[in-house]
Amino acid sequence: xxxLSGLLLSLxxxxxxxxxxxxYRPSWPLLNDIQGGEEWYMVRSKDSLYSIAGxxxxxxxxxxxxNRFSPPYKLSMGQKVLVNSRRIFPTARNIQDGxxxxxxxxxxxxxxxxxxxxxxxxxxxKPDWPxxxxxxxxMSKTKxxxxxxxxxxxxxxxxxxxxxxxxxxxxxxxxLGSYWMALSVGGYGIHATIWPxxxxxxxxxxxxxxxxxxxxxxxxxxxxxxxxxIVYEPLKLAQTADDKIYLEAHSNxxxxxxxxxxxxxxxxxxxxxxxxxxxxxxxxxxxVRNGIxxxxxxx
Numbered sequence: 503x504x505x506l507s508g509l510l511l512s513l514x515x516x517x518x519x520x521x522x523x524x525x526y527r528p529s530w531p532l533l534n535d536i537q538g539g540e541e542w543y544m545v546r547s548k549d550s551l552y553s554i555a556g557x558x559x560x561x562x563x564x565x566x567x568x569n570r571f572s573p574p575y576k577l578s579m580g581q582k583v584l585v586n587s588r589r590i591f592p593t594a595r596n597i598q599d600g601x602x603x604x605x606x607x608x609x610x611x612x613x614x615x616x617x618x619x620x621x622x623x624x625x626x627x628k629p630d631w632p633x634x635x636x637x638x639x640x641m642s643k644t645k646x647x648x649x650x651x652x653x654x655x656x657x658x659x660x661x662x663x664x665x666x667x668x669x670x671x672x673x674x675x676x677x678l679g680s681y682w683m684a685l686s687v688g689g690y691g692i693h694a695t696i697w698p699x700x701x702x703x704x705x706x707x708x709x710x711x712x713x714x715x716x717x718x719x720x721x722x723x724x725x726x727x728x729x730x731x732i733v734y735e736p737l738k739l740a741q742t743a744d745d746k747i748y749l750e751a752h753s754n755x756x757x758x759x760x761x762x763x764x765x766x767x768x769x770x771x772x773x774x775x776x777x778x779x780x781x782x783x784x785x786x787x788x789x790v791r792n793g794i795x796x797x798x799x800x801x
Contacts, residue, residue, distance in 0.1 A: 556702020625711035
């Protein structure tokens, strides 16, 4: 529990964030759907706090603190880890059937008949090779794909002194795993991965990675022509049916100039919620940015 000094420090850190860039205008509206909560996760082979946190859209530090783990944070197969999957689900906006991807939260939403029916954790592009934003569509679907390595990645491998191939056939060494869905933006796609620990993190060359069981499910539900809207929204605010206010904040993955506090203040003012928000509590959520939706209603 933080004392007054801790609260003041959090407020200072949030207030000192850079101003909103002229090139970036947050567009996410006030939302209302809260889903998920605390649950037990059973550790699998090769799991780590890093990989579990990525799968549940939070940080490994949050998991360590919540479970009172100490360094070196080694996990045992079958061990139970308490996780919190509570988050604000987006309004489908103008999507009746399709996909919505929010980069900072590493979350891909499947939408049918205007309603979100499922959320998948994904791995995305690293800051120097970002996943593009915009309105795209799925162009094709392939099982057991051959990876034709783009020239840009071949050049990167050459600079690193690594062996260069032009193609990698289907199999355990193929980074695309067993599924590939090409997007209408050249060179990018949604695919399985042989590095499941990268899910929930930004380490790819811009493509959208999914764990095999998730893309196996998604592959069956979408077809060529399906739309995918990719947005960049680090902050979500919700007012629920029982009049509670929730705030969810994620790391500014690509370090776009963006003031969390100013955006929250603007959205709260627009919706007439400013007087009902516990601002010191909101400051803590904005400072920690662990992806968990927290209630910030003034009591």
